[in-house]
Amino acid sequence: MKKFTVFSGFLGSGKTTTMMRLTKYCTANGHKAAMISNDLGHGVALADNRFAGFCGCDASQITDDCICYVNEQLAERLDSYYVDGCELVVSDIPGFGVGALEHVYHGLTEKFPGQYELAPFTVLVEPKTVEMLRSGTSGDLKYLYDTQLVEADLIVLNKCDLIGEEQAEKDAEWLAENYPLAKVVRISAATGDGMEELANALFEGKASMRRPEIGYGGSDFAFAMGKMCEYYLQYHAVVCCNDFDGNAYLLDIAEKVKKDIREAGCAIPHLKLLAWEPEGDFGRVDLIGTDRETEVNHRFARPCTEIAVILNGSGECPAGTLDEVVTGAAEEVSKKYDLEMTIHKKEAFGMM
Ligand SMILES: Nc1nc2c(ncn2[C@@H]2O[C@H](COP(=O)(O)OP(=O)(O)OP(=O)(O)O)[C@@H](O)[C@H]2O)c(=O)[nH]1
Numbered sequence: 001m002k003k004f005t006v007f008s009g010f011l012g013s014g015k016t017t018t019m020m021r022l023t024k025y026c027t028a029n030g031h032k033a034a035m036i037s038n039d040l041g042h043g044v045a046l047a048d049n050r051f052a053g054f055c056g057c058d059a060s061q062i063t064d065d066c067i068c069y070v071n072e073q074l075a076e077r078l079d080s081y082y083v084d085g086c087e088l089v090v091s092d093i094p095g096f097g098v099g100a101l102e103h104v105y106h107g108l109t110e111k112f113p114g115q116y117e118l119a120p121f122t123v124l125v126e127p128k129t130v131e132m133l134r135s136g137t138s139g140d141l142k143y144l145y146d147t148q149l150v151e152a153d154l155i156v157l158n159k160c161d162l163i164g165e166e167q168a169e170k171d172a173e174w175l176a177e178n179y180p181l182a183k184v185v186r187i188s189a190a191t192g193d194g195m196e197e198l199a200n201a202l203f204e205g206k207a208s209m210r211r212p213e214i215g216y217g218g219s220d221f222a223f224a225m226g227k228m229c230e231y232y233l234q235y236h237a238v239v240c241c242n243d244f245d246g247n248a249y250l251l252d253i254a255e256k257v258k259k260d261i262r263e264a265g266c267a268i269p270h271l272k273l274l275a276w277e278p279e280g281d282f283g284r285v286d287l288i289g290t291d292r293e294t295e296v297n298h299r300f301a302r303p304c305t306e307i308a309v310i311l312n313g314s315g316e317c318p319a320g321t322l323d324e325v326v327t328g329a330a331e332e333v334s335k336k337y338d339l340e341m342t343i344h345k346k347e348a349f350g351m352m
C-alpha cells in the first residue's frame with residue numbers, strides 16, 4: 001500500500017501530536033508509517049520536526065513553502081518513504097492553511113496519475129473550536145475554521161480527554177450535521193484513544209476528490225489570511241551556572257509572550273518553544289492562545305550548561321508585533337537567567 005493523507009486543522013488542534021501518535025501506532029502494528037511537518041520558514045529545522053525526531057518518530061519536514069505549492073518536492077519525499085517500506089505517509093499543512101484538497105490532492109493526481117493512493121482528506125478540530133463555531137463567536141478567523149472543515153472527508157475531533165463522553169458525542173453530532181459529507185471520528189492524541197479507528201479510516205477509506213467551493217483567494221480568504229503571520233527564532237545560549245533550569249526558562253518566555261501579546265491587543269494561536277542540549281536532553285512548551293494554560297509537553301531531565309532553542313509559531317497580529325514581543329521575551333528572560341545568546345536566524349512574515 002502507498003497511502004498518503006493530509007492533516008489539515010487550525011493551529012494547535014493537535015495535528016503534530018496526532019501524526020506522532022498515529023505513525024507510531026501504525027508502525028507498531030505492522031504498517032510502517034511516517035510523517036512530514038509542513039511548518040513555514042527558510043532552511044532550518046523547525047520545532048515540530050525536531051520534537052518528533054527527539055520523540056523517536058519517523059519524521060521529516062518541508063518548510064520552504066506550503067505543501068500546496070510544491071507537488072514535485074512532496075512526490076519525491078513520498079517516493080523515498082515508500083521505497084523505505086512505508087505504507088502510510090501523513091503530512092500536515094500550516095494550521096491556517098486552506099485549499100490543500102485542490103492543490104495537493106488534485107495537484108498530485110494530475111501530475112502523477114495513479115501513483116499515490118489518497119486517503120480521506122483529514123481535518124482535525126478541537127472542542128474549543130467546535131464551541132466557537134456553534135456559538136458564533138469565532139471572530140475574524142471564522143472563514144479559516146469553517147473552510148478547513150468544509151474540505152474534510154474525515155473530521156477528527158481531537159482532545160476528547162478534555163471533555164466528557166456526553167460532550168464529545170454532542171460535538172461529534174454537531175460536526176456531522178454541519179459538515180454532512182465528512183465522516184467524524186473522536187480521538188485523544190494525548191492518551192492514544194481512537195488511534196485504531198483513525199488508522200482504519202485512513203487505510204480503508206478513500207479521498208472523495210470532491211471540489212467544494214471555498215472562495216479560495218476571495219475577500220473572506222484575504223481578510224482572514226491578512227490577519228495571520230509567521231515567526232521563528234533560532235539561537236544558541238551558553239549558561240553561566242550549573243543549576244540552570246531549562247523547563248522554568250521556557251515557561252518564563254511563554255508566560256512573558258502571553259502577557260505582552262495580550263497587552264498589545266493581539267492574539268497568538270500557537271507558539272512552540274523547544275530547547276535541547278548537546279547530550280540530547282530537551283524541553284518543549286506550547287503556548288496555545290492567550291487565555292489558556294501554557295502546556296509543558298516535555299521536560300528537561302537535568303540542569304544543563306548549553307542549549308539550542310527554536311521558537312516558532314503563528315500570530316494573529318502584524319509580523320512586526322510578533323517579532324518584537326517574542327524576540328523581546330527571549331532576550332529579557334535570557335538576561336534574567338544569565339544566558340549569553342547567539343541568534344542564528346530569525347524570520348517574521350505576514351501571510352498576505
Ligand atoms: N489535552 C490534550 N492536548 C493535546 C491533544 N493533542 C494535542 N494536544 C496539545 O495541544 C497543543 C498543540 O498540539 P500540536 O500537535 O502541536 O498542534 P498542531 O495542530 O500541530 O499546531 P500547529 O503546528 O501550530 O498547527 C500541544 O500542547 C499538545 O500537547 C489531546 O488529545 N489532548
Ligand SMILES: [Mg+2]
Nearest residue numbers: 015016017048
Ligand atoms: Mg504542528
